Structure formats: structure tokens, C-alpha cells
Amino acid sequence: MPPGRFDPVQVVAVLSLKGGVGKTTVVLGLAGAAMQRNLRTLVVDLDPQANATVALRPDPSDASIADVLDEPRMSTLRRAISLSAWSDDLSVLVGSEANERHNHPEPTAKQLNRLDRALSHFLAPEDAEPDDEDEYDLVIIDCPPSLGQLTRSALVAADRAVLVTDPTIFAVAGVQRAFEAVQSERVHNNPHLQPLGVLINRVRSRSSEHAFRITELRELFGPLVLNGFLPDRSAIQQAQGACVPIQHWDTPGAREASAVFDGLLGRVMRSASRRELDAS
């Protein structure tokens, strides 16, 4: 099989138990890094807050992720996916407040599998052509701040999970529960799922409390704690406020953050996906 468009898609879910720790920031940072590497990328906005969708400024669409989860067909997907204003290589499966209806506390197996079923149209399309517009190199899923049905369905669909946390007293318990959620979906619904690691966000290098919490996380989770911390930088908020990629924001803080995202993307793309393993 020639390299290029037929390469297996890597599907990465970005999650945390807690709200506001930087999931959407990491999704946008990864999407921007992928754009710089000319990867064809789809951001799936599962979060009913739809923050990633707002930031990526997609063309108007007449359907959303909520419709896709109602009916995981190719025809619905096509209506719910729009090109981002950031790049012709970046598309968004647009988020919607209506997606709250798919966040049941006790989902059935069928409900949990719907996102995977929908995305499987892209993962091994039997009828794909080399220039097929539905082909992606990377799918990034932005999760809501809970471990309910939507986040669980992301874990059923994903190859890799990135856990985001801040360096606070609540981090250890939150990361532990997020790991348990990954482990549970791996055992019950998706044997291919692997945790890529824990990304610690909003790190202030002069904070002794942050240093203490980072040491604590490392002692407990070892090499799963990613070495590239994301620093607390106002450039991240400024770029998001302007709805542009951090990679286009020309300040020292933005360049620092961009380097972390590029390192994380490298790690995502280097880790073999289930499709590669299945093919070998």
C-alpha cells in the first residue's frame, strides 16, 4: 500500500474529569500543529458547550454531532462536517448544545458505539480513492468535562487518550479517575485504546505548589506524565479570543506553547494506531 492518503487514521481523544483544565486548548493546539504538518485533520466537537467549534470557525452546516449520534450514517456525517476557516486541511464535526441529549448517565452498549460506528466510515473506507475528500490522517475528539456517555463514546472510538490536568491538589484524584475510565473502556469496549499520557497544563515555573504537584503526579503515574508541560501563557487566551491558531500568534509565549503542541502531535503520530497493528 503506498504511503499517503491510505495511511491509517489516528484517532485521539482529549479528556479530563474536571472542567476548564485545557481540553479544548489542547485540541486546538494539536489541530494547529497538524495544520502546519499538512495533515488532513478532523476535529470532533463532542462537548455541548461547542467551544472548539466556535474557535475553529467552520462554514455553516445544517447538521451537527447530535444528528450524527442519532443516525451514524455517512450522509449525516457529510452534512455535519464543515471546513474550518483555519485551513483547507482542517474540518470540524460541529458541536451543538443539542448533543446534551446523548449524555445519558447509563448508556447502552449501542449508544456508546455510535460515534465509533460513524467514524468507522473514515477509518477503513473500502471504496476510498486516493484523493477522496473524506480521508483524514488524524481525528481529534474534544470531550465535555465529565466521564459520562459522550466521553465514554470518545474512548470507544479512539486509539489514544490524552488526559489533561492542572497542577493542583485535585489533580491526582482526577487523573486517577480518568485513567480508570480509559482502563474500563479498554477492558469492556475497545481493546485497542491506549493512554498516550497526562498533559499538565497551566504550569507556572516559579510556583512551588505546581512543582510539588508535578512531582506527586510523576511519583504516582511515572512515565505516563508527559515531559512537555504546557505553560500558563496569556498568548493562549489571546489567540483563542481572536479565533486563530496559536501557531499564528507571534509572541514568545505562543512559540513556547506551539513547541509543546508540536511535540505532543509527534508523539500521537508516532504511536502505532490500531489500524496499523491490524494491517500488520
Ligand SMILES: Nc1ncnc2c1ncn2[C@@H]1O[C@H](COP(=O)(O)OP(=O)(O)OP(=O)(O)O)[C@@H](O)[C@H]1O
Ligand atoms: N496554558 C494556558 N495558559 C493560559 N490560559 C489557558 C491555558 N490553558 C487554558 N487556558 C484558558 O483557560 C480557559 C479554559 O480552557 P479550555 O476551554 O481549554 O478548558 P476545557 O477543559 O476545554 O474547559 P471545559 O471543561 O469547559 O470544556 C480558557 O479561557 C483558556 O484560554
Ligand SMILES: [Mg+2]
Ligand atoms: Mg472544552
